[in-house]
């Protein structure tokens with residue numbers, strides 16, 4: 418059993434947690450969302466500054482709440498890739514400093530490995546390899562997981578990530594940032610069947626379509642056209658823009674695309690369990706549809722607990738406990754990287770820092 422202090426500052430949430438294997442002893446998140454909302458998206462410079470201000474207090478808070486002092490943990494972990502470089506540096510430098518000061522091993526964690534590990538904070542998983550649909554603000558991927566560090570990407574988005582599409586469409590509808598929760602709230606009162614929208618597909622050079630890849634840019638453009646046409650109607654007749662119906666129709670199509678392709682992939686690949694993680698996994702319609710379709714298709718399913726879908730440090734702690742259990746740790750001079758494919762997460766544990 419290892420106890421880890423985990424830090425996360427890759428985007429616009431500052432977070433700290435104390436985790437013992439798959440048990441969260443304490444977890445705290447300071448969101449900067451309101452500050453970035455003014456600009457309609459994350460401003461990297463503001464994000465870094467706010468992380469610097471927030472992180473020390475969060476560490477004190479989780480240590481006090483868990484009753485575990487930094488001196489008593491077995492390792493210190495921080496997200497080191499991918500993300501905004503200036504933002505990543507805050508957790509990385511803080512984590513490495515604390516590790517050095519207290520003579521503890523340091524573990525750099527891949528942010529997506531953290532999201533994958535978030536499902537371990539819920540119901541235990543059935544044995545065997547499983548398929549994960551990871552849908553966040555930066556990524557939409559289908560990943561076969563055979564164990565910690567053993568990942569095979571089977572599908573991906575060729576343009577926007579699902580969460581990014583939620584954010585852009587919310588802005589288009591004047592619903593604010595972040596878009597996911599705003600669209601979900603607006604969609605509650607809407608008719609999800611009112612507008613038919615395209616389920617973007619990726620053509621294969623030899624003909625036909627990629628069965629598991631995604632594209633959300635066509636859907637975004639279709640929404641833009643629909644909104645512009647309805648705004649004209651509003652100008653001509655005074656009929657208000659049907660925001661709720663637009664939000665509900667958009668949300669339905671995204672959920673259908675994600676679930677249909679994920680189930681198809683799991684069935685084709687002979688994977689009996691489908692797992693949903695990432696910020697978009699907080700979406701209620703998506704969670705319900707996944708459950709319905711998995712039941713119908715005879716698949717088992719698991720969804721990350723709601724509190725650990727959007728960025729948090731508890732999921733980073735779980736991933737770190739798994740790496741620690743495998744006898745791994747990172748070089749103390751390991752830096753950060755804006756990009757790093759998940760398949761290369763093992764590079765974070767090489768004796769010589771990968772970057």
Ligand code: KG4
Nearest residue numbers: 553554555580596597696697699700727728
């Ligand atoms: O995982 P996350 O916190 O950060 C990244 O690693 O990107 O995901 C953030 C994304 C945002 O795009 C946000 O709009 C989306 O997750 N999101 C949602 C919901 N809550 C957050 N999307 C749909 N429905 C939600 N309820």
Ligand code: ZN
Nearest residue numbers: 532553727728
């Ligand atoms: Zn994330």
